[in-house]
Structure formats: C-alpha cells, structure tokens
C-alpha cells in the first residue's frame with residue numbers, strides 16, 4: 001500500500017506503539033487523525049510529527065464511549081478528505097487471576113480492547129469502503145495466541161480481537177483488508193512480529209519499525 005497522501009486514523013496515539021505508528025506514518029507522507037484520552041500525550045506526539053504539507057488532526061476520544069465513536073468519522077471527515085487506514089491500537093492491560101479480577105474491571109477492559117475495535121471498525125466502514133485501497137489494522141498481542149495465568153481478561157480480549165479481525169478479513173473484498181498485529185512484548189524486540197498478513201498489505205510491516213526507533 002502506498003501510504004503517501006493517504007489518511008490514517010490511529011487510536012491510542014498519545015504514547016507507546018500508537019505514537020510510533022503515527023510518527024512512522026507521517027514519515028511516509030500519510031495524513032493523520034490521532035485519537036486518545038490523554039490530551040497531553042497527544043500534544044507530545046504532534047510535536048514529534050510537525051511536517052509541512054501533512055494534514056494532522058488530534059481528537060480527544062474514549063474508544064469505550066459508544067456515542068463518541070459513532071460520531072467520530074464525521075468529525076474526522078470534516079477536515080480530512082477521506083479515510084484509508086484505520087489502526088485500532090488503543091488498549092489497556094489488567095493482571096490478576098480470574099477470581100481476583102472483578103466483573104466490572106473485566107467489562108472495562110473489554111469495552112476498550114474489544115468493543116472499541118468493533119465499534120470503530122463499524123463506524124469507519126463506509127469511509128473505508130469509499131477508498132480505493134483501504135486497510136484496517138487491529139492490535140492484538142501474543143496473548144491473543146497464548147493464554148498464561150493471570151491474563152484472563154486481557155488474553156480473552158486479544159483472542160477476541162484476533163478472531164474478529166480474521167473473520168472480517170475473510171469477509172473482505174479487494175479494497176478492504178483487516179489485519180491483526182500481534183506483538184509479544186515491546187521489550188522483546190526479537191520476537192516482535194505481525195502476523196495474519198496473508199493477502200494483505202505487507203508493506204504495513206514497515207510502520208512498526210518506527211517503534212524501536214523511539215524506544
């Protein structure tokens with residue numbers, strides 16, 4: 001996928017992997033709509049990006065807020081000409097055995113890690129379908145493949161993200177591809193990888209190289 005001149009929505013762009021993706025996309029000439037609940041962090045990301053000719057907007061968005069997510073595509077498209085890439089990166093972690101984690105905390109995590117991904121995908125589908133080369137990237141985890149003790153909520157959410165993304169990809173057409181990005185730990189750079197890219201835009205792999213450059 002040629003990223004120059006495309007427009008990407010990146011959630012969780014105020015830090016970590018989301019910031020690295022944003023910086024990396026900007027380097028490739030991609031316009032950006034950056035979203036997060038952390039406004040100060042978003043401002044820091046913006047300061048790293050400042051590149052003439054790029055349209056970069058920042059938005060306070062809680063991906064767990066159903067109404068805000070539904071309204072978000074219109075807000076983005078008020079400034080951007082369209083949307084070609086949706087990167088569902090925002091996510092939270094929660095340790096503890098099943099008995100230690102309350103149902104309320106379990107639901108909080110799922111609202112962000114799973115329902116945020118599903119609702120943003122649904123909200124942006126019309127805009128993505130209008131693009132001639134669209135792509136969705138959903139951040140899963142190595143814990144979306146393996147399920148160690150103490151990770152019931154996180155692992156369940158990341159398995160769900162992977163299942164959702166794979167099924168969506170199988171439903172896809174030539175212009176829309178759903179990918180799952182699987183990380184082990186960002187501290188373990190050797191095992192960092194992106195999987196499930198079959199038939200997709202493998203050039204996106206390059207985006208994630210920016211992460212290590214920021215660390």
Ligand SMILES: NC(=O)c1ccc[n+]([C@@H]2O[C@H](COP(=O)([O-])OP(=O)(O)OC[C@H]3O[C@@H](n4cnc5c(N)ncnc54)[C@H](O)[C@@H]3O)[C@@H](O)[C@H]2O)c1
Nearest residue numbers: 012014015016017036037038062063090091141183185186
């Ligand atoms: N860092 C890792 O080792 C690792 C490994 C596997 C998967 N992942 C996944 O990669 C993604 C990014 O991880 P990270 O390590 O950069 O995390 P991080 O905590 O550094 O950054 C996550 C960002 O998401 C934002 N966020 C949290 N809740 C939000 C909400 N409700 N609405 C909008 N934004 C919200 C935070 O403010 C933060 O800027 C997550 O989905 C995570 O599960 C990370």
